[in-house]
Amino acid sequence: MTLRAGREFLAIPGPTTVPDEVLRAMHRPAVDIYDGPLLALTDSLHRDVARVFGTKGRAYIYIANGHGAWEASLTNVLSKGDKILVLESGRFAVGWGENARRMGVDVEILPGDLRRAVRPEEVEARLKADTGRTIKAILVTQIDTASGVVNDIPAIGEARRAAGHDALLMVDAVASLGCMPFEMDAWGVDIAMAGSQKGLMMPPGLGFVAANERARAVHKTAGLRTPYWDWTERESDLHYLKYAGTPPEHMLFGLRQALDMLFEEGMDNAFRRHRLLAEATRRAIEIWSEGQALGFNIVAPHERSNTVSVVLTPGCDPDALRAWCRENCGVVLGQGIGALSGKAFRVAHMGHVNAPMLLGTIGVIEMALGAMGVPHGTGGVGDAIAWLGKQVGTV
Ligand SMILES: *Cc1c(COP(=O)(O)O)cnc(C)c1O
Numbered sequence: 001m002t003l004r005a006g007r008e009f010l011a012i013p014g015p016t017t018v019p020d021e022v023l024r025a026m027h028r029p030a031v032d033i034y035d036g037p038l039l040a041l042t043d044s045l046h047r048d049v050a051r052v053f054g055t056k057g058r059a060y061i062y063i064a065n066g067h068g069a070w071e072a073s074l075t076n077v078l079s080k081g082d083k084i085l086v087l088e089s090g091r092f093a094v095g096w097g098e099n100a101r102r103m104g105v106d107v108e109i110l111p112g113d114l115r116r117a118v119r120p121e122e123v124e125a126r127l128k129a130d131t132g133r134t135i136k137a138i139l140v141t142q143i144d145t146a147s148g149v150v151n152d153i154p155a156i157g158e159a160r161r162a163a164g165h166d167a168l169l170m171v172d173a174v175a176s177l178g179c180m181p182f183e184m185d186a187w188g189v190d191i192a193m194a195g196s197q198k199g200l201m202m203p204p205g206l207g208f209v210a211a212n213e214r215a216r217a218v219h220k221t222a223g224l225r226t227p228y229w230d231w232t233e234r235e236s237d238l239h240y241l242k243y244a245g246t247p248p249e250h251m252l253f254g255l256r257q258a259l260d261m262l263f264e265e266g267m268d269n270a271f272r273r274h275r276l277l278a279e280a281t282r283r284a285i286e287i288w289s290e291g292q293a294l295g296f297n298i299v300a301p302h303e304r305s306n307t308v309s310v311v312l313t314p315g316c317d318p319d320a321l322r323a324w325c326r327e328n329c330g331v332v333l334g335q336g337i338g339a340l341s342g343k344a345f346r347v348a349h350m351g352h353v354n355a356p357m358l359l360g361t362i363g364v365i366e367m368a369l370g371a372m373g374v375p376h377g378t379g380g381v382g383d384a385i386a387w388l389g390k391q392v393g394t395v
Contacts, residue, residue, distance in 0.1 A: 004330035011361045012334040013145040013175060013308040015197035015204050016351035018254075022201060025257035026250045033247055039239050041252055046242075048259050049208050052200075052267070053173070053192050054183035057212035060234050061255075063248045066174040066195035069207030070096045071103075072229040073170055073193045077215055079223030080104035082136040085167065087123060088112035089151055090144025091338040092172055097139055103224055108135075114147050114339060117303040120155040127163035135165070136218075137191075141172040142182065146338050148310030148346070149298050150176070157188035168215055174198055177208075178262055179274045179307045179350055190215040196251070199274075199307065201258045201352045206251050271306075276391050277349040277358045278306035280384035284362045285311055288369060290377030297344060307350035310340065316374040318345040321365075324372060329364040355392075359385060 010017055031038050042061075049059035062072055074096075078084070083106040086097035094109060101107045110126055112118055118140060127135065138160065143150050153171055160169055168190040173182050177192075178199035184192050193209045196202035211219070211231065219231055227233060228244050236242065262270055282296075282304060289295040293315025298304045313321070318336060322345055325331045334346030347365070349358055362381050369376045 002328045004326075004328060006330060008330040008332060009357060009361060010332045011348050012332055013198065013346055013348040013350055014195075016199075016201065016348065017353065017357070018203055019201055019258070019261060019352045021261060022254045022257045026254040028250075028253065030249055033249070034239065038247065038249065038252070041256060042239060042242055042247065045252060045255055045259070048263075050210055052177060052182070052259070052262070053194075053208075053210040054181075055185050055192075055210050055212060057184070057210055058216065058231070058235070060209045060211070060231060061243065061252075062207040062209070062229070063205065063243065063251075064195075064207035065197070065204050066172075066193070066207060067099070069174075069193040069195060069209050070099055070172070072207060072209050073191050074100050074103060074105070075222070075224040075226050075229045076209075076211070076231050077168060077191065077218045077222050078103070078105050078136065079221075081106060083108065083134045084137040084139060085110055085126065085135045087118040087138065087140040087151070087156070089116070089118045089141065089149050090114060090147030092141045092144050092146065092174070093139050096141075096172060100139070115297055115299050117149050117300070118151045118156060120152060120159040123156055124159035124163045127160060127165040127167070130165065133165065135167045137168040137170050139170050139172070141175070143176040143180070143305040143307050145175045145308050145346070146310070146340065147297055148305050148308050149303050150180070150305040153189065154183075154187045161188060168218060175307050175350065176305070178267070178270060180271050184210060185212065196255065199351050200255070201261070202251070202254050206248065206255060273354075274306045274349065276388060277353060277355065278304075278309065280358060280388045281309050281347055281349055281362055283387050284366065284380035284384045285309060287378070287380035287383055288366070288376040291315070291375030293375045297340065307348065308334070309347045309349070310336070310344055311347065312340070312344050314343075316372065318343065321345060321368050321372065321374070324368045325364050329367065331361050331364040333361075333365070355388060359388075
């Protein structure tokens with residue numbers, strides 16, 4: 001006998017829950033791609049994607065996942081043999097850099113640690129040491145979903161400024177856009193990229209890149225440009241060329257709905273919702289950790305992200321725990337990935353998530369810990385509920 005009937009809840013850090021309103025917006029016939037309302041839709045989406053990134057620069061919408069948007073950002077500003085600096089803090093910046101390496105870019109990794117954020121002072125020191133100004137770009141993630149870390153992007157932008165270096169600052173915001181502040185222009189970010197399937201509440205399939213004037217100037221002489229990703233091609237007035245071919249119409253209908261929902265909630269409120277649900281999760285994890293069988297991957301509390309919590313499991317089998325939650329209760333937790341494979345589980349609190357979804361998820365984890373006999377401090381979920389209640393207050 002299990003308790004899994006009803007809607008399965010996907011608590012993995014992407015793809016995330018797609019709102020019914022978004023699914024409905026996509027459920028309609030195709031339309032003309034050369035004329036009519038689709039043209040205005042494209043304009044509104046380019047404008048609003050740029051708004052979400054916090055830039056007056058341009059946004060580009062690709063039929064791609066995050067890896068595609070990585071490639072789009074690299075090909076548009078780099079040339080073979082260029083040197084870039086990758087700031088390690090988990091898996092994803094390094095993965096992005098690895099793609100650059102395979103394209104013929106000279107990649108240096110500023111070594112980090114899976115359990116902490118990038119240190120801006122180390123970035124500043126490395127850039128200052130680059131007296132010949134050979135580093136053309138810096139790659140970093142805002143939130144790394146493998147480690148659960150959040151990097152301080154404004155401080156990294158400030159480090160570059162303090163070093164007087166002109167390398168392009170390129171940020172992976174796949175796991176953070178729409179969930180926490182991202183102010184591309186104010187923070188000195190030149191290029192940012194994201195995908196549709198995480199904080200933006202869409203199915204996988206759209207990749208986004210935003211670029212400021214500086215990046216677009218570098219673009220003019222980039223040697224790695226290819227027809228599909230090319231910004232210049234996509235800046236054409238011809239609608240067809242804005243997507244380098246047939247527009248992903250249904251994804252665009254869905255994206256319009258998802259962005260409308262985000263704006264209707266208010267981005268600040270969405271950020272606050274993520275912060276509160278993340279903090280409630282962390283309160284439960286903190287108490288469970290008293291049993292010494294599990295604990296946070298990210299050591300410093302202020303470096304733990306508001307979209308995913310990565311839990312190390314030295315005293316239990318994380319995959320057995322995940323299987324218990326899925327099979328008995330219909331909650332799908334994320335597995336540890338990369339170096340944390342088999343050593344951690346991940347709880348996403350990202351995108352279209354509210355209190356019952358989150359409390360249900362951590363309630364099921366606490367059930368599993370009890371049922372499986374994993375030593376843990378008791379009352380974690382109760383503490384999360386009490387804390388959350390105080391934050392939300394009375395209506
Ligand atoms: C998910 C993720 C990616 C990769 O996105 P795909 O759509 O799977 O290609 C890149 N960076 C970060 C930080 C992610 O969380």
